[in-house]
Amino acid sequence: MQNKKVAVVLSGCGVFDGTEIFEATLTLLRLDQLNCNVQCFAPDIMQHHVLDHRTGDLMPEQRNVLTEAARINRGNVHALAEANANDFDALIIPGGFGVAKNLSTFAFSGTDCEVNAEFSRLVQQFHQQKKPIGMICIAPTLLPKILGPGVSCTIGHDAATAGKIDEMGGLHIGCDVDNIVIDYEHKVITTPAYMEATRISEAAVGISKLVDKVIDLS
Amino acid sequence: MQNKKVAVVLSGCGVFDGTEIFEATLTLLRLDQLNCNVQCFAPDIMQHHVLDHRTGDLMPEQRNVLTEAARINRGNVHALAEANANDFDALIIPGGFGVAKNLSTFAFSGTDCEVNAEFSRLVQQFHQQKKPIGMICIAPTLLPKILGPGVSCTIGHDAATAGKIDEMGGLHIGCDVDNIVIDYEHKVITTPAYMEATRISEAAVGISKLVDKVIDLS
Numbered sequence: 001m002q003n004k005k006v007a008v009v010l011s012g013c014g015v016f017d018g019t020e021i022f023e024a025t026l027t028l029l030r031l032d033q034l035n036c037n038v039q040c041f042a043p044d045i046m047q048h049h050v051l052d053h054r055t056g057d058l059m060p061e062q063r064n065v066l067t068e069a070a071r072i073n074r075g076n077v078h079a080l081a082e083a084n085a086n087d088f089d090a091l092i093i094p095g096g097f098g099v100a101k102n103l104s105t106f107a108f109s110g111t112d113c114e115v116n117a118e119f120s121r122l123v124q125q126f127h128q129q130k131k132p133i134g135m136i137c138i139a140p141t142l143l144p145k146i147l148g149p150g151v152s153c154t155i156g157h158d159a160a161t162a163g164k165i166d167e168m169g170g171l172h173i174g175c176d177v178d179n180i181v182i183d184y185e186h187k188v189i190t191t192p193a194y195m196e197a198t199r200i201s202e203a204a205v206g207i208s209k210l211v212d213k214v215i216d217l218s
Numbered sequence: 219m220q221n222k223k224v225a226v227v228l229s230g231c232g233v234f235d236g237t238e239i240f241e242a243t244l245t246l247l248r249l250d251q252l253n254c255n256v257q258c259f260a261p262d263i264m265q266h267h268v269l270d271h272r273t274g275d276l277m278p279e280q281r282n283v284l285t286e287a288a289r290i291n292r293g294n295v296h297a298l299a300e301a302n303a304n305d306f307d308a309l310i311i312p313g314g315f316g317v318a319k320n321l322s323t324f325a326f327s328g329t330d331c332e333v334n335a336e337f338s339r340l341v342q343q344f345h346q347q348k349k350p351i352g353m354i355c356i357a358p359t360l361l362p363k364i365l366g367p368g369v370s371c372t373i374g375h376d377a378a379t380a381g382k383i384d385e386m387g388g389l390h391i392g393c394d395v396d397n398i399v400i401d402y403e404h405k406v407i408t409t410p411a412y413m414e415a416t417r418i419s420e421a422a423v424g425i426s427k428l429v430d431k432v433i434d435l436s
Binding site for chain 1: 232244246289
């Protein structure tokens with residue numbers, strides 16, 4: 001029985017302007033099956049925008065990332081500013097456009113993107129403490145900006161996104177949806193999930209492997 | 219390999235004013251693992267209200283049930299009015315307060331509640347065609363109103379809610395979170411999920427059993 005403490009960072013609620021809900025749920029499910037103690041966090045900032053998920057249309061309203069993220073985990077999400085690596089054994093970040101729109105500007109600025117300072121600080125803190133970091137779907141694109149050049153990671157097989165990771169100093173490695181890429185030196189584990197998945201059961205396989213390896217290395 | 223066609227009815231996005239996200243995700247995961255073809259539906263109506271899931275406070279805004287439900291399933295949700303039992307082998311309804319606030323008025327009117335007419339019509343249609351119906355968490359409370367007296371079902375062990383089911387003409391049967399209640403005569407399968415669950419892995423066990431039995435009876 002493991003009782004590892006794991007921080008999970010969310011970035012809203014819904015794939016197109018926040019956290020990918022299935023990826024977050026599958027992450028939390030596997031962590032719970034491994035008897036981990038989990039705390040979710042999200043930045044207390046406004047979303048970049050709000051999209052109608054059926055039509056893709058911009059909705060004329062504003063929503064808070066932390067408030068919306070709380071919908072996923074039944075209300076139990078803390079402000080990202082309160083997160084401290086000292087309190088945890090590992091960190092996991094599910095994907096969704098929220099990572100590229102709210103936790104960073106990657107969706108708009110690509111290789112010139114900026115990363116949310118609180119988020120960057122937290123990832124660096126886990127890295128400095130040699131604690132494992134799992135990143136899912138589009139999230140690995142931020143690794144070179146946060147940890148500097150030389151981190152191996154995957155977003156699957158999308159050549160354009162992979163090229164941007166390499167351009168920023170990362171080492172992209174192609175990977176199928178049911179697998180993970182492990183950078184043992186940096187203790188970074190990544191999986192493509194919905195960068196490649198065509199159905200939820202596919203995403204579940206890779207995410208479960210990622211969670212298992214993150215806990216194994218913690 | 220099964221290729222059963224299953225309709226899933228959502229009622230928003232978030233446990234306190236819509237669909238319980240984990241319950242919906244776990245339902246869709248298990249259906250996909252069983253190779254089912256799934257279509258999600260939600261009513262094109264305004265939510266009863268919008269709650270801040272961290273604080274429980276009422277938020278001064280309005281949201282559409284169908285638009286918000288689309289966040290869960292990556293945009294792929296159709297209007298409930300388009301749902302027809304002729305096109306499907308089975309029906310499943312995850313829980314969350316959306317069932318008691320948007321699909322009905324049970325949260326406010328209890329045993330005097332009214333059920334959304336489109337939703338009631340769809341459930342009755344599946345019942346008339348002798349196709350299995352799975353209801354999760356708080357959703358079974360609506361069965362007596364929709365199908366009339368005599369349906370056996372569970373919401374777990376909550377005496378007050380169980381009493382209301384019996385008062386409306388249902389036959390409540392106590393059930394643990396990792397189990398299901400099967401009414402073979404009515405082809406109705408129910409499980410408590412977050413009416414009893416204290417963690418996501420508990421909800422997953424009961425929901426997986428429910429989905430397996432729904433597909434088995436279809």
